[in-house]
Amino acid sequence: MTQQEKMKLKGQGCIPQNDGVHFALRYPLVAGCVTSAQIRAVADVAETYGRGYYVETVRLGLEIPYIKPEDIPAAREKLAAVGLYTGGTGKRVRPIVPCKGTVCVHGLFDTLGLCRTLHERFYAKDTVAKLKIGLAGCPNNCTKAQLNDIGIIGCARPQLDADKCTGCGVCVDICPVKCLKLEDGKINFDASKCVDCGKCIKACPTDAFSDAYRGVYIFVGGRFGRSIRIGDRVDHVFTPDEVPDAVEKIIAWYQENALDGERTSATVERLGIDAINALFR
Secondary structure: OOHHHHHHHHHOOEEEOOOOOOEEEEEOOHHHOOOHHHHHHHHHHHHHHOOOOOEEOOOOOEEEEEEOHHHHHHHHHHHHOOOOOOOOOOOEEOOOEEOOOOOOOOOOOOHHHHHHHHHHHHOOOEOOOOEOEEEEOOOOOOOOHHHOOEEEEEEEEEEEOHHHOOOOOHHHHHOOOOOEEEEOOEEEEOHHHOOOEOHHHHHOOOOOEEEEEEEEEEEEOOEOOOOOEOOEEOOOOEOHHHHHHHHHHHHHHHHHHOOOOOOHHHHHHHHOOHHHHHHHO
């Protein structure tokens, strides 16, 4: 097999292995979810054409290694029959990674639902360079969203009605960053330390805390790997329903302004986050 043929297969999600002989078939999963029927089919392909196992990728997909070139068409056909297709590489939007905020006790929005919407609209869209999107349901940030080209993190900023506060101290005990203190029977709220997790809002037995706002933050220009950059936060709070159109604007801006092969991290470094903020004024 020529190098050109190998590169063509790589672009289709069939990754050449370092032994120079075999390929790993990479299967993106929508929101990291896979059905039992699909898992059974994956196991069958791994046993029939590979070495009886598969591996999970860091972007919530799966790979079946040790597939011979001549077996690639048959293996792909079997998994296409259960709705699994190879892909996830190249200069395009990569598989989108959510946390399990939809079912997690800390989740502030439906991460899996939003991920599915974003996948349908943007996955595999051609871009100037590879583009990664990550979603975190809360400030615990299990997916390290700010290290993606576009990162989405749930937020719930509390506001305190002192007249409703009884000084029970429940919020003080539950606050993970200790921005709440009980002083003279009343709560002192240091908003500068708050990370917008919303735990005090949920825990308060007298509803003294409520939402000042609730939604998601969007970060742009993050990167991990040989060079690391924390994405800059867009100066706007979005509702989950607004996120797809916001992502559309950000990607369009990137496509228009990025140099050939330039990641969003370099584009934002070069032009500044205010250029993106201007999209939402």
